[in-house]
Amino acid sequence: MQDCVHLEYRVDGQNFVSAGSATESVKTFLxxxxxxxxxxxxxxxxxxxxxxxxxxxxxxxxxxxxxxxxKCIITLVDTGKGIKDIDLALQPGYSTASDEVRALGFGAGMGLPNMKKYADECIIESEVGKGTKVTLVTRFD
Amino acid sequence: MKISEAAKILEGTILCCEEFQDKEVTAACGSDMMSDVLAYAKDQAVLITGLCNPQVIRTAVMMDMLCIIFVRGKKPTDEMIELAKERGIVLVSTPRRMFSACGKLYSAGLVSGGY
Structure with a gap:
């Protein structure tokens, strides 16, 4: 087997039907x-x-x-509005999600805490107005 | 218990993947909040929820769940049924509300598999 397999996905904004398809593809691969x-x-x-x-x-x-x-390294890169206060965003329960998003069952303020909880390393780099890069490292048992 | 028994206890209707209704399940998780399912669910094969949108199916996939039970008579859309079919997840709709659906299944021996 090759030393490293690289997979790439475009994630559409505001598409709540396809949301999760990149993850599913990686999950299937693993x-x-x-x-x-x-x-x-x-x-x-x-x-x-x-x-x-x-x-x-x-x-x-x-x-x-x-x-x-x-191990698996997931990198999520966007050019969105960025996170003003990462420490605050990491607090369980803190969320800026809209009502529409809450109606989908998200926006409970568990997103970043969940990433931190499940990945071995979770690195969040963000600049307001420029975007966010999240790196998630998971080591296999 | 078998998925088919759970559906029967709840007077529910199996909406897709009937071919998997004989699969055995032992634990369930009840929540309308998908982030909480992701945060707290462990090895529960059944998701009981009043939320009805495609992200419910995606969440169940991430958690390797076998069955989703929609309470309060919620009916998934064709799009959701298609997503579930492709992934072999049994969808059940019951007129029962969340509390009584969970109670009925718990009394019948399904466990929570968590705290």
């Missing part, structure tokens, strides 16, 4: 590789929250998955 189901799920939850965030807040963006034998 499953196919025989990665342990718990780790597959950890990657899926963290990436899905990130993907949803891009759809909701950033008018979409790009999702990249770099998959190695022992």
């Amino acid at each position: 499953k196919g590789m025989g990665v342990n189901p718990q780790d597959v799920r950890r990657v899926a939850i963290a990436m899905y929250e990130g993907e949803i965030n891009m759809v909701i807040h950033a008018n979409g963006g790009y999702a990249y998955a770099d998959i190695y034998v022992d």
Whole structure:
């Protein structure tokens, strides 16, 4: 097997039907590789929250998955409005989501906390008005 | 219990993937908030929810769930049924409300699989 597999996805903004399809594709790939189901799920939850965030807040963006034998690095990049206060955004329960998003079952302020909880490393870089880059590293058991 | 038994207990209708109705499930999770499902669900194969949109199906996929039960008579759209079919997730609709649906299934032996 190759040392690294690189997958790329365009994530559409405000499309609440397709939201999650990039994550599903990565999940299927990892499953196919025989990665342990718990780790597959950890990657899926963290990436899905990130993907949803891009759809909701950033008018979409790009999702990249770099998959190695022992780990998976997900990078989510958008050119949206950025996060003013990352520490605040990381507080469970804090959310700026619209009512429409809340009606979808999101916007509970658990997105970033969930990413942090499930990924081994969660790096959030953001600049207001420029965009956000989230890097999620999950090491396989 | 089998998915088909859960559907029967709730006087529910199986809307798709009948071929998987004999699958065994032991634990369930009830929530209208998908982020909470992602945050707290562990190995529950059944999602009981009053929320009815495509992200419910996606959430169930992420959590490797086998069955979604829509309470309060919610009926998923054709689009949602299609998503579920492609992924082999059994969709059930019950007229029961969340509390009584959870109670009925819990009494019948389904566990919460968490705190």
